[in-house]
Amino acid sequence: MASLLITGASGGLGPAVVARLLRDGWSLSVAVHNAHSVEKLQSQFSGSALQIHQVDITRRDQVRRWVQSSHEIYGLVHLAGGFRGASQLSDAQEADFEFLFGLHARATYYLLAEVLPILKQKGEGAIVTISARTAIRPGKEAALYAASKAAELTLTLAAAEEGRPFQVRANCIVPAVIRTPANMQGASEKEIAKWTDPQDIAELIAFLVSDRAKSITGTIFPMYGGLSA
Numbered sequence: 001m002a003s004l005l006i007t008g009a010s011g012g013l014g015p016a017v018v019a020r021l022l023r024d025g026w027s028l029s030v031a032v033h034n035a036h037s038v039e040k041l042q043s044q045f046s047g048s049a050l051q052i053h054q055v056d057i058t059r060r061d062q063v064r065r066w067v068q069s070s071h072e073i074y075g076l077v078h079l080a081g082g083f084r085g086a087s088q089l090s091d092a093q094e095a096d097f098e099f100l101f102g103l104h105a106r107a108t109y110y111l112l113a114e115v116l117p118i119l120k121q122k123g124e125g126a127i128v129t130i131s132a133r134t135a136i137r138p139g140k141e142a143a144l145y146a147a148s149k150a151a152e153l154t155l156t157l158a159a160a161e162e163g164r165p166f167q168v169r170a171n172c173i174v175p176a177v178i179r180t181p182a183n184m185q186g187a188s189e190k191e192i193a194k195w196t197d198p199q200d201i202a203e204l205i206a207f208l209v210s211d212r213a214k215s216i217t218g219t220i221f222p223m224y225g226g227l228s229a
């Protein structure tokens, strides 16, 4: 079977997505940032159709090398992200801007710019990205995170329009809070019950990259669980 490129596989959401896509028979070319994450995924998914690469997705040369070394690419599942600087705009730090726009806006641009020409040439393919509710409904806190995730969402919708004449689809999933191990530390059962299960996001991704979703592109999927829109 053709392969999917996947980022963020070592994060809180990633393993559920990797396990679900492997179950559908996909080969996965995985980009993680830290050497430790390479080892973690290797032991977690040993013997699976998984090729793990150490890639800094904020570096164009590294993204290009990874994409070009991957074979039979059918699509991209872009989960990588990060949170930093919970501050209001008036207190936000320049370094937080660089980090967040580097990781969400610049990296998404690099990934889409490297992958789209390959998929357009093939005349098929699927891209799924993950933004965040705050990108659509920003509050006064975490303004830079919200804006950088909004850039990710907009780039995905632009990719959908570029890909549309070539049967290349792109969709964006928008969770509020995910039940990741990091979030669950110290949270109450009542809070956790309202959050989105990684398995549910994995299920939607498996659908979106499949042929069953062949008419779906340029769509935003809010997955807020029990939290308000």
Ligand SMILES: NC(=O)c1ccc[n+]([C@@H]2O[C@H](COP(=O)([O-])OP(=O)(O)OC[C@H]3O[C@@H](n4cnc5c(N)ncnc54)[C@H](OP(=O)(O)O)[C@@H]3O)[C@@H](O)[C@H]2O)c1
Binding pocket: 007, 008, 009, 010, 011, 012, 013, 014, 031, 032, 033, 034, 035, 037, 038, 055, 056, 057, 058, 079, 080, 081, 082, 083, 103, 130, 131, 132, 133, 174, 175, 176, 177, 178, 179, 180, 182, 183
């Ligand atoms: N968690 C939530 O409640 C929540 C809510 C809304 C939206 N989201 C979005 O959902 C996605 C997944 O969230 P998560 O909680 O799973 O994130 P996470 O646990 O923080 O994981 C981050 C992932 O991104 C990778 N990464 C970070 N910097 C990178 C770089 N420069 N190059 C390559 N990979 C890099 C990390 O790789 P290493 O392990 O190698 O560092 C890791 O796999 C993110 O896009 C996030 O913004 C999350």
